[in-house]
Amino acid sequence: MTAPTMSLAVSAWTQPFFQHALLAGTFIALAAGLVGFFLVLRAQVFTGDALSHVAFTGAMAALAAGYDLRLGLFVACVLVGLLLGGIGRRGKADDVVIGSAFAWILGLGSFFLTLYTTSASGMGNGGAGTSVLFGSIFGLDGGQTTVAVVIALVVTALVLLIARPLLFATLDENVAAARGVPVKALGLGFLALVGLTAGEATQAVGSLLLLGLLAAPAGAALRMTQRPFVGLALAGGLAVAEMWAGLAAAAWIPQCPPSFGIMAAATLVYAATYLPRPAGRRARTAEAAV
């Protein structure tokens, strides 16, 4: 938790830390929304859950070894993403194996956390664990913002590039494989992208909450429309809107941490999709489904 979060509520909009957060947050949310859409569609949300713990361990290991924590974040998330894809059939691992692996990885994270907070460089920095777990988007500086935006843009471009074959491979794996779509390679590539996104999202909302940024906008989009590409755009759009709403809430209400604001906005939108729909629309959707 960095100091500026707690004060300067009114003038937050003009502060550089807020502008950095807004810029980085927008692109991180866009990438997370798009990747999350496929993650939910492919029923791999649990993999995202696993990566949220891997992100923590990676960051802590990097800190304990004296490197930039983002290096640990990205390397750990992408490697484990590929590993989870590699051990499963057709790029999908069994939930029990994933759970067993990340339970241990988290234990390892608590070890690195102890190692770091008791080492010379980490002394007096006991909050490092908390800021990795729950994010510190208001703590990004100019350079970190640029890196975050560039990586988010690369992820977004790659997702859009593989969107069509990936969608085919997701909706009908066997037919896609028969048509010569490289199903396994797509699954692995996708998990690498999920890893990159997890590393990105950790900087915004923290490793424990990144699952919300991946699952909530995508889940809402899938409940709102049956058409895949509309859903994909909707997931990205919702994620960005929720990020803005959360940051605005954090700027207006000094007690509200930005991570909570973002998660609250995302959850509200998702919960709203459970409200009963107006009769006319439901009838139309039912017709379309028939």
Added chain:
Amino acid sequence: MGSAPPFSWNLLYDFQVMWSYPFMLNAFRAGAIVAVVAGVVGWYVVLRRQTFAAHTLSVVAFPGAAFATLAGFALSLGYFGFCIAAALVLAMLRRNRGGQPGDSEESAATGTVQAFLLACGYLFMALYKGLLEGPQALLFGNFTGITTGQVTTLAVAGVVVLGVLAVIGRPLLFASVDPQVAAARGVPVRALSVAFLVLLGAATAEAAQITGALLVFALMVLPAATAQVLTARPGLSLLLTVVIGFGVTWLGLFAGWYWNYPLGFFVTTFAFALFLLAHGVRALAAAAERRRAVPTLAGAA
């Protein structure tokens, strides 16, 4: 434990020294209770492939504890209240979807519930600035401060959970292995699934008080996953689960006494090593089986 006496190979003596400290004695007692309860409940979790729900319920212990701290009532109440409430929410979401586990929409809902409640926990922590150690003790556990009263509470809750599970255990096993046939035979599959989620919530709330919110899940899934790799017979693997859970927890406490690293690290590392070992053993057994099968096949051809 920097002040711990040096490790000697006389294990009996080591235990005597350790248990002469009341807090260590309580830690071993609590660890035993938690390992058995989490192991038995976790066995059903692995059987039912509900790892995601189990993980979600276990992290919900964190906002529960944070809220109890903020509002100033007993921590146990926060743990049990939040975990059981979250279990009911998950059960409701599942009922909306017709109870098909592994459904993509259900997993999105579970993930959203999890992230939102964790964010709530963070908010409660931010609002309550008095807690010196921050969220880390709640997330990663603290076994040195367990009181005798807490052990009693754990024992009572554990007996209740195991008692209910003993009553519904057999139909639950049937409903877990083959839900369609069970439903056709008149087993109330849906009610059992709700009851199991509530039990799961209670068990995670109990275990989280010792292991911290993030590591309950390890105690729940690792021993059961290991046992179910080794044997397919329900009774035997259930027994094996309890033995493994109990063993790694006590071994973890033992190691934590001599080396000043988190308990969760030791417990998860021992348990995961056993898990890998079990997979290795099974792979070897399968390879031996194949080698034995080849000559017969060749003979038949």
